Amino acid sequence: MNKLYVVGIGPGNRENMTLSAVNALKDSNIIIGYDTYIDLIKDLIIDKEIVSNGMRKEVDRCKEAIVLASKGNTVSVVSSGDAGVYGMAGLILEIISKEYSLSEFDVQVIPGVTAGNSSAAILGAPLMHDYVTISLSDWLTKWETIENRLHCAGKGDFIVVLYNPKSKSRTEYIKKTQEILLNYKSPQTPVGIVKSAFRDDQNSQITTLKQMVDCDIDMFSTVIIGNSNTFVDGEYIITPRGYSI
Amino acid sequence: MNKLYVVGIGPGNRENMTLSAVNALKDSNIIIGYDTYIDLIKDLIIDKEIVSNGMRKEVDRCKEAIVLASKGNTVSVVSSGDAGVYGMAGLILEIISKEYSLSEFDVQVIPGVTAGNSSAAILGAPLMHDYVTISLSDWLTKWETIENRLHCAGKGDFIVVLYNPKSKSRTEYIKKTQEILLNYKSPQTPVGIVKSAFRDDQNSQITTLKQMVDCDIDMFSTVIIGNSNTFVDGEYIITPRGYSI
Known part of the structure; x- marks a missing residue:
């Protein structure tokens, strides 16, 4: 065979x-x-x-x-x-x-x-509840489809994992994504950006939905945007699962 | 430390x-x-x-x-x-x-x-495009939240990965999920059900959104529901990424 x-x-x-x-x-x-x-x-x-x-x-x-x-x-x-x-x-x-x-x-x-799971582990525990994974590359997918999915992700209060958030030729989509998600999510929503997870040049940043477009994001980055319960403590992003503790 | x-x-x-x-x-x-x-x-x-x-x-x-x-x-x-x-x-x-x-x-x-990635590998390549991961357990999450997320997943034509699809005490949610998704997805949408992925008692089934509620689903199962482009060939579920081949 x-x-x-x-x-x-x-x-x-x-x-x-x-x-x-x-x-x-x-x-x-x-x-x-x-x-x-x-x-x-x-x-x-x-x-x-x-x-x-x-x-x-x-x-x-x-x-x-x-x-x-x-x-x-x-x-x-x-x-x-x-x-x-x-x-x-x-x-x-x-x-x-x-x-x-x-x-x-x-x-x-x-x-x-996956890149999403690797990045999440480096950031703490942002993916602890229902989440969506969306690629922002319009090479194989129409931007209208991506845009609709971002709206749905926002309406559902999902955690959002963005693949291919930015490249040299696609610099605007991360800004459009921010604009769409700000219709549904607080500007203070925690955001984690991980570049080259577990590789020699690994770099991670914790920011907010409001600030994320000012951060260093490229084609080797994965961006994770929290849901309405996600919080930051020190170097960790944490999304509660809902347990009483 | x-x-x-x-x-x-x-x-x-x-x-x-x-x-x-x-x-x-x-x-x-x-x-x-x-x-x-x-x-x-x-x-x-x-x-x-x-x-x-x-x-x-x-x-x-x-x-x-x-x-x-x-x-x-x-x-x-x-x-x-x-x-x-x-x-x-x-x-x-x-x-x-x-x-x-x-x-x-x-x-x-x-x-x-993850269980989603393991199950996808057994089924072929159903998760090749944007997807959502949703747990159907209402133990820590209100059913209304889950229901809203299922609607959003349907509207966005996402591939849907269901965790905790059914337990002895929760047998109805998989039927409600089917009803909600049928508002957006064709009854012929391919569905894969994997039980105990990569364990001795592994079992996988390929079915459709219309038929899935008649299949054997339990708390060790992961259910993957395709998007509008997903197709089945033999024992494989395949979601195209959009390449011209």
């Missing part, structure tokens, strides 16, 4: 990878991924054939992985965080579904610690 | 734990948790002092952990999945914030693979 692993490597350090992810890499003879992610796991794959390429080459990368697996190789396609959350798992399955047959491949999705 | 780890052990098998979680358990002399979770990691903690108790004893368990840490022990409080998602991280920090001072403790939250 043509074997393909889609591996979530977690935030990027060995400590926050699962043993399943390590085992999948070991079991593969070819590892495929975006340069930055390949670099994060390079000590685990020194004896492997590596196929890496740049951003926005996801479709090419997945098609190549499928062709290589169909030739009898065991291939791991790596994603940071969880392979099933804005990662490569969907694309691999979609392409096989459309161009091959899923019954011809043994595809195993290896879950991982 | 009084040291407390709040450890997310992932779905329950060693393979899906992180090395950080294993290291935190090793570094602790006392391990505290709900009986079922202690049982899942018993081979990793044979030389440790164990404090375990039953469901709904979360506050007692956390208070005991804090007292033990304040006496100089290194304590791990374990949660299944991620400690920061409906887990013990928030409660530990809340209690210390209210009754002690956070500056007196070194609290480390160890993130883990």
Whole structure:
């Protein structure tokens, strides 16, 4: 059977990878991924054939992985965080579904610690209640759809986890997000911003919904915005679950 | 410094734990948790002092952990999945914030693979786009709040991950959830139900929003309901991210 692993490597350090992810890499003879992610796991794959390429080459990368697996190789396609959350798992399955047959491949999705969960752990416990995860990138999703989801997130008093909050070419969406959420959330709502969680250049900031647009946010940042009960104590953001203590 | 780890052990098998979680358990002399979770990691903690108790004893368990840490022990409080998602991280920090001072403790939250991410990996790739996570338990949250969030999730065409979908005493909420979501989602929307992900008694079912209430759902199940683009091919649920392939 043509074997393909889609591996979530977690935030990027060995400590926050699962043993399943390590085992999948070991079991593969070819590892495929975006340069930055390949670099994060390079000590685990020194004896492997590596196929890496740049951003926005996801479709090419997945098609190549499928062709290589169909030739009898065991291939791991790596994603940071969880392979099933804005990662490569969907694309691999979609392409096989459309161009091959899923019954011809043994595809195993290896879950991982997401950027949202890593960032939350660094900030304390902001994600303790119902939450939404929204990507602010309009590359694959219309801005109108994203905008509607932000309104729904606000109306529902959800904790909000923002992926891809800002890039060099998309600097306005984080401001628009703030404007939308201020219709529903207090300007004092705690916000945590974590950059490169558990990597060497990790940086975290605690701010408010009012102030967040003045903070350092880039494409390696995850932004977590609290619900109406979230509070800050010292270096921690805490969302109560509702227990009487 | 009084040291407390709040450890997310992932779905329950060693393979899906992180090395950080294993290291935190090793570094602790006392391990505290709900009986079922202690049982899942018993081979990793044979030389440790164990404090375990039953469901709904979360506050007692956390208070005991804090007292033990304040006496100089290194304590791990374990949660299944991620400690920061409906887990013990928030409660530990809340209690210390209210009754002690956070500056007196070194609290480390160890993130883990959530039940939602584990279940998604088993089902294929249902969580590939913006999603909400909602607990249907009204033990700590008013049903009206949950109901409003379900409406918002529907209006936003989010993928929906349901925690605590049903228990012996709460059998109606999954039906109410279906009714609410049918206002916004097609009856044919793919639904995946995973019970005891990555444990010995793992079971997964693929169904539709129309049929899901007739399926076997209990308190160990996680339910994932697709968005308007989610489709099923064979044994896989796939939500496209939006790539042209």
